[in-house]
Amino acid sequence: MALTAVRLLDDEALERSSVVANNAMNRERGLDGVNSYARDLGLHPLDRLRPRLAEHGAAAWLDLCCGQGRALVEAAGQAPDGLEIVGVDLVGHFDQRAYALNGGLTLVTASIAQWQPDRAFDLITCVHGLHYVGDKLGVLARALTWLSPGGTFAAHLDLASIRLADGAPAARLVRRLLREAGVAYDARRRIVTRTGPTVLDLPLEYAGADDQAGPNYTGQPAVDSYYRPLRTGTRPDPVPVPRRSVVVDDQGVRVGHGTWTFEADWDELSSAALSRIVFTPADVDHLELDIDVTWGEFTTVSSDADGFTEAVAEFARRWGRPAPDLTTLDPADGHIVVWQRPDE
Numbered sequence: 368m369a370l371t372a373v374r375l376l377d378d379e380a381l382e383r384s385s386v387v388a389n390n391a392m393n394r395e396r397g398l399d400g401v402n403s404y405a406r407d408l409g410l411h412p413l414d415r416l417r418p419r420l421a422e423h424g425a426a427a428w429l430d431l432c433c434g435q436g437r438a439l440v441e442a443a444g445q446a447p448d449g450l451e452i453v454g455v456d457l458v459g460h461f462d463q464r465a466y467a468l469n470g471g472l473t474l475v476t477a478s479i480a481q482w483q484p485d486r487a488f489d490l491i492t493c494v495h496g497l498h499y500v501g502d503k504l505g506v507l508a509r510a511l512t513w514l515s516p517g518g519t520f521a522a523h524l525d526l527a528s529i530r531l532a533d534g535a536p537a538a539r540l541v542r543r544l545l546r547e548a549g550v551a552y553d554a555r556r557r558i559v560t561r562t563g564p565t566v567l568d569l570p571l572e573y574a575g576a577d578d579q580a581g582p583n584y585t586g587q588p589a590v591d592s593y594y595r596p597l598r599t600g601t602r603p604d605p606v607p608v609p610r611r612s613v614v615v616d617d618q619g620v621r622v623g624h625g626t627w628t629f630e631a632d633w634d635e636l637s638s639a640a641l642s643r644i645v646f647t648p649a650d651v652d653h654l655e656l657d658i659d660v661t662w663g664e665f666t667t668v669s670s671d672a673d674g675f676t677e678a679v680a681e682f683a684r685r686w687g688r689p690a691p692d693l694t695t696l697d698p699a700d701g702h703i704v705v706w707q708r709p710d711e
């Protein structure tokens with residue numbers, strides 16, 4: 368898809384779009400239960416905040432794109448004294464119970480594209496909010512600077528909705544850039560997480576948003592975000608990291624990285640897939656092997672890891688297929704499965 372085929376919107380036009388200001392979206396998640404923050408984030412906000420409260424007597428939670436603020440109202444009703452909660456949403460239709468609370472909860476009507484807090488937070492969440500934001504990576508970068516030391520960040524982010532200015536998908540590139548910047552991405556839950564504040568300086572410049580991208584994985588129409596590759600020439604030399612190693616044998620797979628190891632037996636492995644990633648502005652050009660396990664986690668091994676070629680060959684041999692030619696792999700080939708559980 369060429370950029371000329373897509374009409375990119377600025378923030379003002381986007382925030383007036385029926386895709387963003389629409390009543391059909393789920394703005395009513397509670398704190399826990401079926402339709403809830405605890406369930407969709409895979410973490411209970413109060414469980415994250417209680418140790419802070421116990422230690423410091425105070426803690427703060429910021430929820431971006433808070434919708435009606437139901438989860439926040441429920442948390443404020445249950446939380447011990449000392450918990451400060453702030454919710455921000457473009458639409459000021461908040462849960463009426465918020466107005467009966469006696470302090471502790473502030474609900475702000477503003478766009479998170481511009482809003483700026485005046486304090487740090489121990490927990491920052493954004494539950495299915497970035498799907499409707501133009502500069503998703505810019506909001507992410509700003510919000511990561513608002514964390515207190517040791518604070519938790521968790522936000523839904525659909526990497527499939529991030530594209531380069533020529534329309535090319537940028538999911539794998541962004542996933543890699545985030546990982547290199549110390550920001551974790553859970554591809555199954557589509558959640559970006561981080562502990563402690565950081566400056567996220569990605570070589571990408573926001574170009575605009577497409578509100579006609581159609582439904583995303585939630586089934587609701589969402590917004591695609593476009594970025595131009597940016598070469599500043601000021602990126603510092605990378606700090607040498609311990610080399611990874613990967614071994615595939617009768618037991619399963621073992622990945623080592625310094626003192627960190629990832630181990631999975633054959634009955635725990637789900638699939639292994641190979642891809643080539645090229646992004647010239649960030650000097651990225653290598654092969655990656657994504658190894659998925661049955662309980663939903665994955666690990667990625669780059670082609671500079673010791674044993675990479677042998678591991679790919681061993682996966683393919685055990686799957687009964689020829690190993691792909693690593694020298695001719697093209698980024699456009701996407702994910703090439705080299706092994707898959709027989710029942711998948």
Ligand SMILES: C[S@@+](CC[C@H](N)C(=O)[O-])C[C@H]1O[C@@H](n2cnc3c(N)ncnc32)[C@H](O)[C@@H]1O
Nearest residue numbers: 392394395396432433434456457478479494499
């Ligand atoms: C799917 S709802 C989720 C609401 C809430 N987090 C929940 O789970 O119940 C997405 C929310 O993002 C808000 N939103 C969209 N763009 C925004 C922006 N630029 N700034 C602040 N809120 C925004 C919408 O108004 C909507 O309430």
